[in-house]
Amino acid sequence: MKPKLLLIADTYYPKVDGTLKFMEEFLQRSRHDFEISLLVPDFGIRKGNNITYVETSKYLNISGYPSIKLSFKNISLIKKTIKEADLVFIQGPALLSYISIYYSSKLGKKTLFYLHTISWELFQQFAPPFLNKLLYAFVKRMSTALYNRCDELLVPYPELKDHLTANGVKTSINIAKLGVDIDLFSPPKDSHAMRKKLHLPLKEKIIGYVGRVSKEKNVTVLRQAFHKLASKNTHLLIVGDGPEDQIVPFRTTSRCTVTGFVNNVQDYLQAMDIFVMPSLTETTSLTTLEAMASGLPxxxxxxxxxKEYISKDYNGIFFPKNSSSFLAVKIEKLLKSPVLRQKLGQNARKTIVYSFSWDRSINRIKRILLHHI
Known part of the structure; x- marks a missing residue:
């Protein structure tokens, strides 16, 4: 009889992000090993089987994601769902994942937590300046206490393990890299045809971003850099969505397309000439890996x-946080040099093919989970 695995996350459809992509890959490769059920927020789209949906709040919203309601009904539902599992595998961090850690450990369930974001860096972005340091310290202390209730933490790279240990996390921490579907995310055979299919400009150079349009992603700096470009034969492509105050300026920008959340990210990447990730905080950044797999500079x-998997001027270029002027200079540099764009894109593809495989990643995670049964 297969062990009952409960997969919990703070995100679900239609909010397609790195965490959800990981869950899709994990489910696809793990159903033969576990009897899997999901506990996720109800964002209005119900897709799949063996899923328990938690009611969300109309008023509490973090980074474009409605948070779950702190209600007796929701808490009872979370506890009931956790009780039925043999093993609890949580993706986070946000309110549902943190509440789940607490009750899973309290109920004596084996609890593993996959850290997709550094919580105190994330939540710091949403505090007013006078509360910034206080919120940072509070979230850090609360997160550390909850992480120490888990049986094991999974993180995508070694430096994050060191960072957590230095900040008081005593729970065992294992490295489990994310991966990329290198067949799905690959260089375009015909970029012109892809642009026609997606109704995008055929002659302009397309500078793109994929992901949430939110404060911590700092996509505003890309819009500012776009306005500073000397070359006007360009088009800005934003593949994603976010809170109104963040997304509206892009919708009103000339020579800019905003798609909202889509299920065919690979097509939009194949239509781009340059990919930009301007984020203030990341762990892995799966969309950056996917852009590199698609052969993009x-x-x-x-x-x-x-900063570990991109090597300056080999498979990518860096720019300082919050500097739209430096970003504009870097974009201009690539716009003026097709040879450099090609070199960076080819090396980016090689990096992903060699080092980032979903099969290798998921198999490692399955071994870690089965060890706790």
């Missing part, structure tokens, strides 16, 4: 695991 901030 990448310009990114030096955050999280990105």
């Amino acid at each position: 990448v310009i990114a901030t030096k955050v999280g695991f990105i």
Whole structure:
């Protein structure tokens, strides 16, 4: 009889992000090993089987994601669902994942937590300046206490393990890299045809971003850099969505397309000439890996695991956080040099093919989970 695995996350359809992509890959490769059920927020789209949906709040919203309601009904549902599992595998961090850690450990369930974001860096972005340091310290202390209730933490790269240990996390921490579907995310055979299919400009150079349009992703700096470009034969492509205050300026920008969340990210990547990741905080940044697998030259901030797998001027280019002027200079540099774009894109593809495999990643995670049965 297969062990009952409960997979919990703070995200679900239609919010397609790195965590959800990981869950899709994990489910696809793990159903023969576990009897899997899901506990996720109810964002209005119900897709799949063996899923328990938690009611969300109309008023509490973090980074474009409605948070779950702190209600007796929700807490009872979370506890009931956890009780039925042999093993609890949580993706986070946000309110549902943190509440689940607490009750899973309290109920004596084997609890593993996959850290997709550094919580105190994330939540710091949403505090007013006078509360910034206080919120950072509070979230850090609360997160550390909850992580220490888990049986094991999974993180995508070694430096994050060291960071957590230095900040008081005593729970066992294992490294489990994310991966990329290198067949799905690959260089275009015909970029012109892809642009026609997606109704995008055929002659302009397309500078793109994929992901949430939110404060911590800092996509505003890309819009500012776009306005500073000397070359006007360009088009800005934003593949994603976010809170109104963050997304509206892009919708009103000339020569800019905003798609909202889509299920065919690979097509949009194949239509781009340059990919930009301007984030203030990241762990792995799965969309950056996917852009590299698609053979795109990448310009990114030096955050999280990105600074490890991108080598300056070999498979990508860095720019300082919050500097639209530096970003504009880097974009201009690539626009003026097709040879450099090709070199960076080819090396980016090689990096992903060699080092980032979903099969290898998921098999490692399955071994870690089965060890706790």
